[in-house]
Amino acid sequence: MESLALERPPVALKFGIGRPSGVARPPTAVPSSCSFWRQAEGKVFYASAEDHFNCPVGSMVMGFELPPEVSQKLNDLVNFMCGECYLTEAEPAKIPMIRQSGPGILYGQLDMFPAEPDVILMWLVPHQAMIFSEAAGDASWAGELMAVSGRPGCAALPRALERGKPGLSLGCAGMRTFTSVGRRRCSPSFQAIRWKGS
Numbered sequence: 246m247e248s249l250a251l252e253r254p255p256v257a258l259k260f261g262i263g264r265p266s267g268v269a270r271p272p273t274a275v276p277s278s279c280s281f282w283r284q285a286e287g288k289v290f291y292a293s294a295e296d297h298f299n300c301p302v303g304s305m306v307m308g309f310e311l312p313p314e315v316s317q318k319l320n321d322l323v324n325f326m327c328g329e330c331y332l333t334e335a336e337p338a339k340i341p342m343i344r345q346s347g348p349g350i351l352y353g354q355l356d357m358f359p360a361e362p363d364v365i366l367m368w369l370v371p372h373q374a375m376i377f378s379e380a381a382g383d384a385s386w387a388g389e390l391m392a393v394s395g396r397p398g399c400a401a402l403p404r405a406l407e408r409g410k411p412g413l414s415l416g417c418a419g420m421r422t423f424t425s426v427g428r429r430r431c432s433p434s435f436q437a438i439r440w441k442g443s
Contacts, residue, residue: 249373255355256285257362258402260308261347264291265359268351271296277423278303279399281352282366289353296349300419306399307350308343331396341403364402368426374413381411 246254264270268291272284277300281292294309301319304311311319326332345363355365369377378384383391392412394401398420405412416426 249367249369249376251367251369251373253368254286256282256366257353257355257358258285258364258366259351259358259360260343260363261345262351262360263348264293265351268359271352275299275423277419278307279420280423281350283424283426285352285354287354287357289351289357289359291349291351293349302340302397302419303399306340306342306397306403308346308403310346340397341400341407343403343406345406364405366402369413377411378413383411 268289271281271290271292272288274296275281275284278297279300281297284290294304294307297304297307297309298312298315301311301315301322304315305319323332323337327334327337351358351360353359355362367373367377375384378391381391382388389410391410392401392404392408393415394404394412395415396417398414398416401412401414414420420426
């Protein structure tokens with residue numbers, strides 16, 4: 246928080262687990278999976294697969310098994326996106342997904358998190374992202390540069406897990422709408438970092 250002058254606290258996620266004893270359910274229902282990231286600022290809670298189903302794309306990216314009605318919504322949404330030339334026909338099969346599927350996800354502010362997280366998220370503006378990429382060793386032209394992605398924003402999480410390295414998302418339209426970030430002149434992006442312990 247201090248080194249990067251973050252406005253919002255980092256958030257931690259742990260995938261593929263059941264609800265831990267004594268951990269609350271989400272504060273409110275959400276329209277998107279990424280909405281949980283903002284709810285996790287200042288608290289810890291557990292969201293089941295069903296809690297994510299308002300967001301078919303996010304539910305798929307989070308690795309949940311989708312019931313038929315959510316699968317149909319996902320199919321309809323992807324067909325619409327392809328029809329509007331937002332996605333090409335080759336893209337849907339390549340959208341990254343979390344491989345640690347399970348009944349739900351534990352969310353919480355990093356400094357309050359009761360378990361070893363799988364990933365942490367930070368909301369960064371460009372100068373913060375630049376400093377972080379330098380500190381993480383991902384800015385050298387002689388090495389592998391940090392992965393940067395756009396749609397869907399939540400896909401940065403499985404990409405960070407798969408690569409074992411930080412990733413940067415510029416955020417999709419849904420993420421910017423449902424998380425209420427990115428409405429300033431210097432819009433934040435977010436950083437997904439695979440957590441390797443302290």
